[in-house]
Amino acid sequence: MIKRLVSFSISLALLSNTALAATEITWWHGMGGKLGDVVNEIANRYNASQADCHLTPAFKGTYEETLTAGIAAFRAGEQPNILQVFDAGSATIINAKGAVIPAQDLLEQEGVKLNPDDYIDGVRNFYADASGKFIGMPFNSSSPIMYFNKEALAKAGVEPPKTWEEFEAIAPKLKDAGYVPLVQSHMPWIFVENFFSRNNVQFASNDNGYKGAEGTKILINTPEIKMHWTHVKDWKDKGWFGFYGVPGPDNQKPFEEGKVALFLASSGAFGGLAKTASMPFGSTFLPYWGSIKGAGVHSFIGGAALFAMSGKAAAENACTAKFFSFLTSPEIQYYWHKETGYVPVTKAAYELAKADGYYAKTPDAETGIKQLSLPGAEWDKGYRMGFYVQIRDVMNREFVKLLNGDESVDAAFATIETDSNALLEKFAKTTAASN
Amino acid sequence: MKRVQFQSRWVPYVLLLPQLTIVCLFFLWPAGEAIRSSFYLEDPFGFGSTFVGLDNFKTILSDPEYFKAAAFTAVFTFLVAFFALSLSLLLAVKADKVVKGATVYKTLIIWVYAVAPPVTGLIGAMLFDVNIGPFTHLAHDFGWDMRVGVNYYDTAFAMVVAAVWNQIPINFIYFLSGLQSIPKAVQEAASIDCRSSFKRFWTVTFPLLAPTGFFMLVINITYAMFDTFGLVDVMTKNEPANNPVTLVYKVYADGFRGNDLGGSSAQSVVLMIVVFALTIVQFRFVERRVHYN
Numbered sequence: 001m002i003k004r005l006v007s008f009s010i011s012l013a014l015l016s017n018t019a020l021a022a023t024e025i026t027w028w029h030g031m032g033g034k035l036g037d038v039v040n041e042i043a044n045r046y047n048a049s050q051a052d053c054h055l056t057p058a059f060k061g062t063y064e065e066t067l068t069a070g071i072a073a074f075r076a077g078e079q080p081n082i083l084q085v086f087d088a089g090s091a092t093i094i095n096a097k098g099a100v101i102p103a104q105d106l107l108e109q110e111g112v113k114l115n116p117d118d119y120i121d122g123v124r125n126f127y128a129d130a131s132g133k134f135i136g137m138p139f140n141s142s143s144p145i146m147y148f149n150k151e152a153l154a155k156a157g158v159e160p161p162k163t164w165e166e167f168e169a170i171a172p173k174l175k176d177a178g179y180v181p182l183v184q185s186h187m188p189w190i191f192v193e194n195f196f197s198r199n200n201v202q203f204a205s206n207d208n209g210y211k212g213a214e215g216t217k218i219l220i221n222t223p224e225i226k227m228h229w230t231h232v233k234d235w236k237d238k239g240w241f242g243f244y245g246v247p248g249p250d251n252q253k254p255f256e257e258g259k260v261a262l263f264l265a266s267s268g269a270f271g272g273l274a275k276t277a278s279m280p281f282g283s284t285f286l287p288y289w290g291s292i293k294g295a296g297v298h299s300f301i302g303g304a305a306l307f308a309m310s311g312k313a314a315a316e317n318a319c320t321a322k323f324f325s326f327l328t329s330p331e332i333q334y335y336w337h338k339e340t341g342y343v344p345v346t347k348a349a350y351e352l353a354k355a356d357g358y359y360a361k362t363p364d365a366e367t368g369i370k371q372l373s374l375p376g377a378e379w380d381k382g383y384r385m386g387f388y389v390q391i392r393d394v395m396n397r398e399f400v401k402l403l404n405g406d407e408s409v410d411a412a413f414a415t416i417e418t419d420s421n422a423l424l425e426k427f428a429k430t431t432a433a434s435n
Numbered sequence: 436m437k438r439v440q441f442q443s444r445w446v447p448y449v450l451l452l453p454q455l456t457i458v459c460l461f462f463l464w465p466a467g468e469a470i471r472s473s474f475y476l477e478d479p480f481g482f483g484s485t486f487v488g489l490d491n492f493k494t495i496l497s498d499p500e501y502f503k504a505a506a507f508t509a510v511f512t513f514l515v516a517f518f519a520l521s522l523s524l525l526l527a528v529k530a531d532k533v534v535k536g537a538t539v540y541k542t543l544i545i546w547v548y549a550v551a552p553p554v555t556g557l558i559g560a561m562l563f564d565v566n567i568g569p570f571t572h573l574a575h576d577f578g579w580d581m582r583v584g585v586n587y588y589d590t591a592f593a594m595v596v597a598a599v600w601n602q603i604p605i606n607f608i609y610f611l612s613g614l615q616s617i618p619k620a621v622q623e624a625a626s627i628d629c630r631s632s633f634k635r636f637w638t639v640t641f642p643l644l645a646p647t648g649f650f651m652l653v654i655n656i657t658y659a660m661f662d663t664f665g666l667v668d669v670m671t672k673n674e675p676a677n678n679p680v681t682l683v684y685k686v687y688a689d690g691f692r693g694n695d696l697g698g699s700s701a702q703s704v705v706l707m708i709v710v711f712a713l714t715i716v717q718f719r720f721v722e723r724r725v726h727y728n
Contacts, residue, residue: 062673064692071694075481092694096480244565245584246674253566390693393675397500400585400677422494426695429485430478 022054025319026080028073029057030066030304031140038339046326053319063089063304064389070309074099079309081320084139086304088388090127093307094135095213095386095431100307101317103127103324104134110321122298122372123345125381127305130210136305137324138345140336142268143299144190145367146287150280152179152261160262160282163290164231167262171240174261180242182235184264185251187399188392189302190286192220195228197380198288199295209384213428216385221417224292230409233402243403246396266302267368268341274364283367285374298374300382303342334358343369385420386427394419466707473701479694491701501702507679508660511595515659518599520651523606524644528636530607531614541611548604552662556669559597563589563670584671584678591679594670598663606651613647614640649725653717682706 031039036059043057060066063086070083083100085093093100104114116124116132122143127136148160156177161167167182174181184190196203201224203209206216235241242260244250255263258279265273270283288295306327308320326332333349336342338358344350350369353359359366385391398416401407407415441447473491477484495501526544533540550558562570563583570593574581583593617640625639626632641648664683671678675688682702690699 064673068691068694071479092479096478096482098482099480243585245582245672246676247584247672250565250584250672387693387695390689390695393688393693396674396676398677404585404677423695426476426494426698429476429487430697432485 022052023315023319025053025055025082025316025323027055027057027082027084027306027323028060028066028070028080029084030060030063030086031084032059032061035140035340038336041339042327042332042336045332046323049326050322053322055319055323067092074309074311077311079311081309081312081316082323083307083309084304085136085307087126087300087302088392090136090305091209091213091384091386091388091427094127094129094384095427097431098310100135101310102129102133102135103137103306103308106308106317106321107324110318110325112321112325118346118348120343120345120347120350120369120372121374121376122301122380123343126301127382130207136307137327138301139306139327140268140303140340140342141301141345141372142266142303142342143301143368143372144186144194144264144286145267145283145371146285147255147263147265147269147273147281147283147364149179149255149258149261149263150282151258152177152279155179156261160284161287162285164228164287165290167287168231168235168240171235171238175239177261179261180254180259181240182262182264183242183244183251183255183260185248185266185269187246188395190264191228191232191399192225192395193383194286194299195225196383197300198286198297199224199292200297200377200379201225201292202379203383204385208379208382210382213386213424213431216424216428218385218391218417218420218424220420221413224289226409226413228289229399229402229413233409236403246400267343267371268303270362270364270367271341281364283364285367285371294377296374297377297380298372300380301343301372337365341365343372385424386431387423390423391420394423469700469703469707472696473704474697476697479696484697487697491697492705494698495701495705501685504680504682504685507591508681508683511591511598511663511679511681512656512659514595515598515602515663516652516655518595519602519606519655519658520648522599523603524610524648526603527607527610527614528640530611541607544607545604547601548608550601551665552601553665553669555597555601556666559593559600559666560670560672563593563596584674584676587677587679590670594663594667594679597670598659598666601666602655602658606655609647609651610644613644617643645725649722652721656713656717682709 027043029036029039039057043055046055047053058080060069066083067085067089070079070085073079083093107114114134116128116134119138123138123141125132127138128134146160152174153160156170156173156179158170158173161170171181193203195201201222202219204216204218206212209216232241236243242251242254244254248265252263252265252269254260256273256276256278258277264286273281286299306324308317308324312320328346330344330346330349330352333344333346334352334356337344337349337353344353350373395416398407398412402409402412472484474486474488475484476487476491530537530541530544562568563581565571565582565584568583571581571583581589583590621639621643625635629635629638660681661683663681664687667681667684668687671680675684680688683706686699686702686706689695689702693699
């Protein structure tokens with residue numbers, strides 16, 4: 001007994017020794033619930049894969065809360081090594097020069113060559129700078145796609161639409177069959193940002209904002225998007241478009257209940273829908289406008305990227321770089337893809353999933369990545385606008401007024417333009433102060 | 436009566452020190468910081484800031500959305516304070532007369548106080564859910580097409596109901612103890628003079644409750660203006676959009692959600708001024724009409 005105790009305490013001591021010897025790094029993220037479990041499992045696998053570094057992930061709440069926590073910690077000099085920042089917050093962190101070490105530089109310091117061509121087309125530029133250098137490491141990526149209720153389409157005798165023109169042709173049939181033809185789950189993401197990407201229309205001056213915050217203006221009071229929203233309002237009035245408030249889940253519910261024919265949502269939503277939907281469903285690409293020249297290209301990615309915070313010891317940065325390599329390895333990407341529904345960010349991981357026969361079993365898992373692999377064009381690389389969280393809030397505010405009939409399309413878009421540009425100008429002043 | 440005197444001039448200050456330290460550390464210093472940063476535009480990461488004078492204030496005061504939030508805050512505060520006070524007073528007066536099962540009755544009313552405002556918001560959000568909320572269905576049965584989160588006024592209605600529900604218990608406790616501290620002799624004398632219990636309430640009981648009532652008014656206004664922040668956040672499901680929001684929620688949304696520190700600080704300075712003005716009004720004008728003993 002004593003012998004066993006002694007050997008136990010010795011092994012314990014050895015264990016803690018190795019733990020002490022390892023360099024500790026931290027990762028703050030906004031992945032709750034099941035996603036958080038997968039994050040922890042990835043960290044465990046990383047820690048088990050080598051002995052020099054020990055990674056501790058910490059859940060910090062919603063995306064907004066995680067970014068705010070990271071900023072507050074940075075100001076106090078207590079920042080984590082890795083911070084997860086979502087699409088709408090990327091301008092905030094990328095424009096704060098000196099807050100992060102570009103992911104590409106970090107990897108190259110460790111002798112890892114990062115080749116952007118290894119990444120899926122839609123992922124490549126979203127968190128990169130104007131020259132294409134990766135600033136953030138793409139992590140959980142998704143894109144808005146269209147889910148369709150198979151029963152509804154069969155009953156109406158129609159095929160899922162590829163373009164909005166096709167949708168307008170089938171919407172009366174879907175309505176007559178007793179369904180709400182169309183519902184979406186995130187207006188700024190699906191009906192603004194990815195309107196601009198999918199239809200290849202410029203979203204902001206200064207190369208969609210990539211050339212810097214100074215002088216960047218939103219190009220939202222423009223004919224194409226106003227045309228789209230004039231139609232959306234018309235669809236709402238005709239009973240072709242159902243609107244249940246801003247939050248995604250409130251709009252998802254009627255689709256799950258089988259009342260809706262077409263539902264626009266994240267490519268990662270299929271796993272959850274498979275559990276909650278009361279009817280068989282399939283998925284296809286987000287429709288575009290046939291009337292817009294050059295439309296039908298890939299969409300933007302949503303989700304978030306990982307940023308290596310500056311002000312950390314060289315040994316810790318080395319561990320962060322190692323973790324980034326580990327994370328983008330095909331095996332881990334495939335694991336992440338399978339467990340969460342987010343798309344794999346590298347081509348190698350996509351090939352691995354294909355070879356494994358994953359998409360033969362779950363075809364809906366492939367829709368998002370296929371849409372992101374569509375040919376690219378000039379305006380679907382990404383956008384970079386500061387205070388973008390507030391800009392999204394402005395959009396939502398005006399869209400609700402528009403859909404309720406309290407405001408015209410012209411008035412709504414004029415207000416969005418004025419308020420967004422005021423925010424962009426203010427943001428440019430804050431970043432100018434830091435340079 | 437013998438006056439108690441401190442022997443040393445310094446003792447009172449030493450005894451005050453812990454309290455003063457807390458006031459300085461947690462109230463005066465942050466307030467000072469807020470005032471300072473309201474004159475600056477600062478990048479979120481703290482790399483630098485630019486002095487912009489009154490620009491942040493000009494931005495707020497030229498924003499129609501800010502005035503919309505201010506107007507909502509005023510109406511919301513009035514409605515919540517009015518209904519929370521009047522309903523709890525009614526409940527307290529009735530509970531005071533209950534003889535059988537009084538404890539059960541009182542406990543049932545009081546327990547709600549243990550529910551934190553965000554939880555109230557959560558329950559409110561569920562009851563008024565646009566798809567599955569029982570209250571929404573009930574409203575539909577009566578021909579009211581209630582859509583919380585889509586219609587501004589429906590959302591405001593749901594928020595007032597949830598906030599009042601949450602605030603009634605504490606008002607109830609205070610009113611009940613206020614009623615019980617009214618001397619029996621006064622009440623008995625009154626019932627000899629006047630047979631109408633309604634008249635007796637307004638001429639005898641209510642004036643004697645005035646000190647409690649005034650205190651509760653202050654507490655309720657503070658609650659509706661500031662403490663309902665969590666309720667607003669949860670009931671709007673973290674999406675301000677076109678929903679009614681209070682000024683305190685707007686400070687949070689712009690500062691913590693939007694990382695606009697200067698603009699958010701300017702808003703909190705405006706709120707500070709409002710609170711200051713409100714305090715003066717309450718104690719100079721309202722309290723004069725309240726009689727203690």
